[in-house]
Structures are given as structure tokens and as C-alpha cells.
Amino acid sequence: MPYSVYLANFASIDEDTLRGVSDTLTRYFNEIDSVTDGDSHSFTGVRIINNTPTLLPADLLCYLVHDFINSVVVEFDSAISTRITDETAGITSVRSHGSSPPIAASEVYIDSITDSGTTRSTSIANLIFHELMHNKSADLSSRIHTHGGGGLAVETLDSSSVLSQRNIVFMRARMGNPVIQWTGGFDANSW
């Protein structure tokens, strides 16, 4: 099933930085794609958006907001405020309803990133990928921090963090999992 990675730019990130973020994420997801195991989860690109997208079942979505004050995921799960510390660079909340697919909402806090230039793009891309690891594995208990294969799965990331071979295998195994992406953030942001 084809999928795209949608990024909602609610943090006024400039074009050059966004291009760097998009290039880095494209490289990561192409690496996941390149592992052939018989099924076909074909990555079709990163899309930067400002309005509610029409998502295909396997698409992924991450909101890029300035900081927790501007959180949109808090509209999905008001309890995330209890998980926020000064160190929090992003968050993912997952809701499960019995046998139906879980619904996930991910966001990263752009103002928490102090790098500039290309390292800024890499840091943002790394954070997004990390939250999408939580998202796609419907990870309610932060198990990826210890079981996600190191690399971009660990709790604290920066521009020098790299996608590990185990991250690729981990995500590849989960790309077929149905996880509905919460799109309510577009309404939450238009206050």
C-alpha cells in the first residue's frame, strides 16, 4: 500500500529548513522501503501541508508546532500535559478502541530545537521520525525507547543521531499496521 508522510507546518518553518527536513525524512523512509520482504509498502514522499489532508489508510501525519503552548495534540488528549517537561521535544498520543485500528496523534515542538542551518533540518527530521515510530507502533508506554533499536528510537535525540539498521527493520515490520491519523489538529490550529 502506498503511503506519504504529511507534515503540518504550524510553526512558520522557512522553505530551506523544510526542504532539508523533507530530504532527510525521504532518505529514511526510502531506506525502510528498500528492505524487500515480499509485501509492498511504497513510500511516495513527504508533503508539507497547512490544511486538512485526505489521507490514505497507510499515510502518516505529524504536526509541527512552536511549543507545548501551541499544542494541537492536547485537543486529542488533554492528559498529555502531564507528560510534558522542559525537555519534551515531541509527543505522540494513541487511542485504542477494542478491535478497531488505533488512532494516533503526533507533534514536535520546533522551538525546542536550538540548532541552525542543516543541523536544524536534521534535528527536526529526527524528532519527526521518532514520533512516527511511536505513532506507527501505537506505542502507549514508550517501549520504543528501549526496544526500538537504538538510533532514532532513543529518548533524547539531536542532529548527530542516525537511523539504525534496527530502526529500519522495526519500522518495516510495522508499516502494514493500520493506524488512523488524527486530523483534528487543523481545526485546533485555526482558533
Ligand SMILES: [Zn+2]
Ligand atoms: Zn519517544
